[in-house]
Amino acid sequence: MAELRESAPFFPWRSAHGKRPALLxxxxxxxxxxxxxxxxxxGAKNFTESDLLAEIAAQQIERRTGLRVERxxxxxxxxxxxxxxxAGQIDLYVEYTGTAYTAVLKHAPGPSADSIARAAASEYRSxxxxxxxxxxxxxxxxxIAVREADAEREGLRAISDLARLAPRWKAGFGYEFLNREDGxxxxxxxxxxxxxxxxxxxxxxxxxRALADGKIDVIAGNSTDGQLDALHLVVLADDRHYFPPxxxxxxxxxxxxxxxxxxxxxxxxxxxxxxxxxxRRLNAQSDVEHKDLRAIAxxxxxxxxx
Amino acid sequence: xxxxxxxxxxxxEVLGLLGQxxxxxxxxxxxxxxxxxxxGILLTRRPAWRRPVLGLANIxxxxxxxxxxxxxxxxxxxxxxxxxxxxxxxxxxxxxxIVRNTYTGIAGVDPAVREAGRGMGMTDGELxxxxxxxxxxxxxxxxxxxxxVVGVGTATIAAAIGAGGxxxxxxxxxxxxxxxxxxxxxxxxxxxxxxxxxxxxxxxRKFAWRS
Numbered sequence: 001m002a003e004l005r006e007s008a009p010f011f012p013w014r015s016a017h018g019k020r021p022a023l024l025x026x027x028x029x030x031x032x033x034x035x036x037x038x039x040x041x042x043g044a045k046n047f048t049e050s051d052l053l054a055e056i057a058a059q060q061i062e063r064r065t066g067l068r069v070e071r072x073x074x075x076x077x078x079x080x081x082x083x084x085x086x087a088g089q090i091d092l093y094v095e096y097t098g099t100a101y102t103a104v105l106k107h108a109p110g111p112s113a114d115s116i117a118r119a120a121a122s123e124y125r126s127x128x129x130x131x132x133x134x135x136x137x138x139x140x141x142x143x144i145a146v147r148e149a150d151a152e153r154e155g156l157r158a159i160s161d162l163a164r165l166a167p168r169w170k171a172g173f174g175y176e177f178l179n180r181e182d183g184x185x186x187x188x189x190x191x192x193x194x195x196x197x198x199x200x201x202x203x204x205x206x207x208x209r210a211l212a213d214g215k216i217d218v219i220a221g222n223s224t225d226g227q228l229d230a231l232h233l234v235v236l237a238d239d240r241h242y243f244p245p246x247x248x249x250x251x252x253x254x255x256x257x258x259x260x261x262x263x264x265x266x267x268x269x270x271x272x273x274x275x276x277x278x279x280r281r282l283n284a285q286s287d288v289e290h291k292d293l294r295a296i297a298x299x300x301x302x303x304x305x306x
Numbered sequence: 307x308x309x310x311x312x313x314x315x316x317x318x319e320v321l322g323l324l325g326q327x328x329x330x331x332x333x334x335x336x337x338x339x340x341x342x343x344x345x346g347i348l349l350t351r352r353p354a355w356r357r358p359v360l361g362l363a364n365i366x367x368x369x370x371x372x373x374x375x376x377x378x379x380x381x382x383x384x385x386x387x388x389x390x391x392x393x394x395x396x397x398x399x400x401x402x403x404i405v406r407n408t409y410t411g412i413a414g415v416d417p418a419v420r421e422a423g424r425g426m427g428m429t430d431g432e433l434x435x436x437x438x439x440x441x442x443x444x445x446x447x448x449x450x451x452x453x454x455v456v457g458v459g460t461a462t463i464a465a466a467i468g469a470g471g472x473x474x475x476x477x478x479x480x481x482x483x484x485x486x487x488x489x490x491x492x493x494x495x496x497x498x499x500x501x502x503x504x505x506x507x508x509x510x511r512k513f514a515w516r517s
Contacts, residue, residue, distance in 0.1 A: 079483040103483055172387065172468065176481035200387055201474060203466035206375055213380045215387050 040256065040263065043081050043090030044073040047205075048286045049140065049224060049248075049279065053094040055297040057250055057267060063301070064266035073293075077176075078103055086128055091256045092267075095132075096140060098246035100124065102181045109182040113245040124251065131257055133264065134271035135249040138279045142177060142243055143223040143235040144187075147211065151234040158239035159191050162218065166193045172216035174204030182244055184220070190242045208233070224276060226284030248274075269305055312490055324494060327471040330389065330461045331502070334396030335454050342401050342453075343446070346408025347434065356409065363402040371395060371463040379467075392464035392471075399460050400453040407449025411442030444514035451506035458499040462491065472498075 040061060044054035051073045058069040072090055075081050082104055084090045100120040101107050107119070121132040144159050151157075154165060162169075177183040178201050187193065200216060207219040212231040221228060223235060250267050257264045274282070282300060285291045313320055349356045374395050378385040384394045415438050423437045439446075465473030475491025478484075 077480055079480050082483060103481075174481070175465075175474075175477040179478050179482045200468035201465065201470075201477070202387060202468040203372055203375070203477075205372065206379065206387075206467060209376055209379050210387050215379060 039068045039070055040092070040260070041070045041072055041090045043075050043084055043093040044071075045077050045081050045093070046074045047222075048226070049222070049283050050074075050094055051293055052282055052286060052296060053136065053248060053250075055293050056270065056301060057092065057094065059294075059297050059301055060270060060305070061263055061266050064269070065260065065262045067260065067263070085130065085251065085253060088253070092250050092252040094136075094248050095251045096246040096248050097132075097135070098141075098182060098244040100251075101244065103176075106181070109186065109244045113247070116244055117247060125254065129254040131252050131254045131264075133250045133252060133267050135247040136270060136274040136279075137272040138224060138248060138274050138276045140222050140224045140246045140248060140279065141238070142183075143221045143225070143228065144238070145211065145219050145221050145228060145233040145235050146217060147214075148232040148234050150217065151236075156234070156236060158237040159187070159193075159242075160239050162236060163192045163194075166195045166218075169195060169217040170197065170215075171195050171199035171218040172202055172207045172210050173199045173220050174207060175201055176204065177220040182242075187242055190240055224279040224283055226280055226282075226287040229280070230284065230288040248279075273304055309486055309489055309493070312486060320490070320494070323470055323472050323474055323491075324498070326389075326464075326469070327458070327461055327473075327495070327498065330392055330396060330464050330469065330471055331454065331457045331498075334393045334461070335400055335450070335457055337393070338397045338400035338404055338453060339450060341397070342404030342449075343408050345401075346405045346446075347412065349405070349409045350412045350438075351430075360402075360406060360409070363405050366398045367402050369398075371399075371460070372466060374398065375467045387468045389464070389469040391467050392461070392469035395463070395467075396457055396461060400457050403449040403452040403456070404446075405449075407452075408442070408446050411445030411449075412438045414445065415441045444510055447506065447510040447513055451503065451510060454506060455499050455503045458495060458502055462495055 042054045042058045042061075044050040054071065054073055058071055061067060062069050072084070075084060075090075075093075078095075078099055081090070081093045081095070085093060095104075097113070097117045097120050098109075101116045102109055105120065105123055117132070117135070124130040124132060144162070146156060146162075154161070156162065156165070173184055178199065184199060195218075202210070204221070207216070208221060208225075208227050208231060210216050211219045211233065219233075221233070221235075227233075228235060250270075252264070252267070282296055285296045286293060345359065349359060375391060378391045378394060379387065385391055412434075419437060419441070420433065423433045428436065461471050462473030462476055464471040465477045472491040472495045475487050476495075479487030479489075479491065
């Protein structure tokens with residue numbers, strides 16, 4: 001055991017070239033790198049939609065290729081997933097074009113949807129050998145949301161209607177939204193929003209509850225979130241087209257696609273199959289109806305891609 | 307080096323968040339001591355309460371912080387968003403080590419010593435004040451020390467409910483994929499924990515020596 005621990009490599013591939021006895025090397029290879037040869041590891045960020053899409057991708061790979069798929073779901077956000085796929089700890093996860101472009105690649109919010117997707121794809125490939133597959137077909141943008149009752153009383157329909165109310169209202173946003181290039185500072189400038197106090201910085205999931213409970217009046221959620229309908233929240237239209245597109249697509253290690261091209265073919269079947277309404281419905285099945293992730297993914301796959 | 311520059315450029319914000327962090331830990335630990343110490347003493351007088359009370363404190367410890375915040379938001383007096391809710395959560399997490407060590411410390415006092423006190427005609431209050439608490443002081447202080455040091459780390463979650471603190475940098479850094487920001491919050495939090503540990507360690511040793 002001591003021997004094993006001593007040589008247990010942080011970088012599994014290096015052990016293959018070391019001067020260890022052949023048997024130990026073999027044992028180590030079996031222990032540490034079986035995932036590299038015949039098992040595919042699917043990761044996800046720490047929210048329902050990411051978990052669901054990862055589960056759908058995992059089941060699709062299993063049923064089309066027969067390869068074994070390991071799930072590492074609900075990892076800590078964009079940062080952790082990105083580091084994990086760079087380190088080879090996961091083989092694929094679902095990323096959003098706008099997030100990759102602004103948060104990972106750290107570009108200022110750019111012009112068109114197409115150019116963002118293309119720039120992200122080419123930079124991911126050249127810098128890290130990661131491949132963007134075709135998007136699922138929905139756009140999970142930031143959703144500036146208010147309570148339904150407020151919207152009706154004040155006649156709120158678009159974010160530009162918010163400007164006159166902002167001085168009397170309280171806002172609460174997630175850290176991502178407050179600090180991203182394409183987040184609150186730009187939004188406030190484009191729409192002329194001046195809230196009474198600086199927006200409260202808090203956990204994104206908690207903003208929904210705080211809004212529904214009347215502790216704050218405006219939040220920035222995710223437009224495909226199942227809770228929006230369930231909590232009677234209304235999404236205001238982005239009438240000045242501030243937000244870049246956030247199209248979801250699988251990001252896959254290029255090495256995996258070379259070794260198992262059938263994985264790419266299996267995932268290609270998912271392209272364009274999930275629109276905004278479908279994604280919101282799938283999310284609601286998990287967050288509102290509390291159905292099992294695997295069952296939701298299985299039912300949807302059987303129904304859509306028999 | 308770039309971390310150093312970050313601190314210089316944002317010194318006012320860093321100090322503000324550090325201040326909030328220390329405030330959250332001090333207030334929550336003080337409240338936890340005010341609740342936990344009498345509760346621990348009570349348990350030595352009411353042995354039947356020990357299991358349910360310690361069991362409850364154990365359960366509190368296992369509630370994930372975000373779930374706890376979710377429950378707290380709608381509550382009228384304890385809840386809402388901001389420092390108050392964060393302090394309630396931190397108190398909940400700090401209770402276990404304080405209650406447990408107070409109970410264990412007093413229960414561990416040699417029965418012969420206690421008998422001697424009774425033989426001298428001490429009332430229960432005198433016994434507690436003059437014999438049991440002084441003898442148990444170092445164990446009780448060890449509990450408070452653990453609660454404080456853990457509290458410094460736990461207080462980073464206050465940033466999830468709009469209460470500020472050094473967790474703000476950690477949450478922000480995780481959200482925008484910036485290791486430097488994460489470190490900017492994590493490093494001072496770690497140093498703060500070490501400082502609190504060292505300081506309370508000194509106090510603890512002083513009491514251990516006296517008894």
